[in-house]
Amino acid sequence: MSFKSIVFAASAAALLAMPAFAAGIEVQDPYARSASAMASTGAAFMVITNTGGAADRLIGVSSDVAEKVELHTHKEDANGVMRMIHVEEGFDLPADGEIVMERGGHHVMFMGLKAPMAQGDMIDLTLVFEQAGEVAVQVPVDLERMPQAGAHGMMNHGTMKKD
Secondary structure, eight states: OOHHHHHHHHHHHHHHHHHHHHHTEEEEEEEEEOSSTTOSEEEEEEEEEEOSSSOEEEEEEEOTTEEEEEEEEEEEOTTSOEEEEEOTTOEEEOTTOEEEEOTTSBEEEEEEESSOOOTTOEEEEEEEETTTEEEEEEEEBOSSOOOOSSTTOOOOGGGOEEO
């Protein structure tokens, strides 16, 4: 087998393998919001399902709508106050499991919004996984959605403090 044939075969195998990994990641019911038109921060919520049969990890996120985009969650401190924290190590995505990104829990945080979020806008978001690689998602801005129990949860933002 010639060098050219080996390179071609390896390239074809890599290209065929990549969609299989990304195809195992499904994003359901994504939406983004900010607290007001003047807010400098916003968040995105969704349910990420792993149908690929092997565990993965969401390790990063990017978007051009803000100066900084991070994975965040909320944790209760010793005084019972919920604090929003950056989760540098990301979130585990079990085989045949899901990550629920909801208000008061895991979410994508946009800091330093470059423009106000307007109802109906679409945000291009890239989720980065250890195994699946980059998964592009279009996230609609929904400023009218109310928190609800279950999907995308509920939280009393009056007791939340950002680290």
